[in-house]
Amino acid sequence: METVGAAEAAPRPGLRERKKQRTRDALLRAALELFTTRGYEQTTVDDIAEAVDVSQRTFFRYFPGKEEAAFAVQDMVEEQFLESLRARPPHEAPLEALRRAVLDNWDRIGEAIMSLVPLELHLRMFRAIESTPALLAAHLRRSVETEEQLARLLAAREGLDVDTDPRPRLLTAAFGGVMRVTGRQWSTSEDLSLEGIRALTAAYLDQMGPALTGNWRATGPSGSGG
Structure with missing residues (x-):
């Protein structure tokens, strides 16, 4: 019994x-x-x-x-991005691994988001974060913490000491800047969709190298008509 x-x-x-x-x-x-x-x-x-x-x-x-509730879905999205990065093939260069991980994450994140909240609500919240000073400040603080995680992950992946080799932190700072510009631009656009932010992310990441090393006066950004 x-x-x-x-x-x-x-x-x-x-x-x-x-x-x-x-x-x-x-x-x-x-x-x-x-x-x-x-x-x-x-x-x-x-x-x-x-x-x-x-x-x-x-x-x-x-x-x-309240802050933890506001960022709960975004925290989940970022954790899945970190998992995607950990799964990238070891032969990929660091920036390529970051690019593929973030784009792959946008490809599959919709279902995970919808298991928590309606997708449209998450995207509205994304915009609210950009337009609310207290949330934007918290977002920037959290971004710094995420960049440190990324730097340490990349350093371990490449067999580097993150505290003596500056490259992992330099790369993740640049990558984080691109992601913040992407989010800000998308939040003021008319295309409130995952497809829209994914396309913008891909376009801006493709501009990262030319923006850092190119002659801006010679050529305009891709798709700008310049």
Whole structure:
């Protein structure tokens, strides 16, 4: 009987975990909806909790604060990008590995995002981050942390000491700058889609080398007509 009882009890942790995940997903969706419609500064934790009919205490079980909720989907996107980079073939040059990893990530990230929130909501939140000073400041701070992760990953991949060889940090700083310019440009465009930001990312990464080493007066950027 004890064995049967244990077997019957086994599914319960799974059910609890699924309920917790549903609560977290509901809080996340409510937070992003409020941030993108009411405004980040105008939205309180109580507002988010009330929208899901839970207590403030329940919100804090899942998120340390509003900022973590605002960046939860983006954190997942960046983690998948890091996984894509780790999986790149070792023969690829560092910049090529970064380029292919980020483009491959945009190719497959839609389904992962939609497992958390509607894709359209995530893209609206992306724009809100760019247009909200407090969120933009947090985004820049987080970008610096991500660039350090990338530098250390590239250094390990190439067999370098990141603290004595400046190349991994130089490359990731340049790459991070391209990604920030891409995000800023996309956030003011009319094409609110993953395809749009992917195409812009590819175009801007292709301009990285010419922008750093080319003669700007001799030729204009690709596609500019210059």
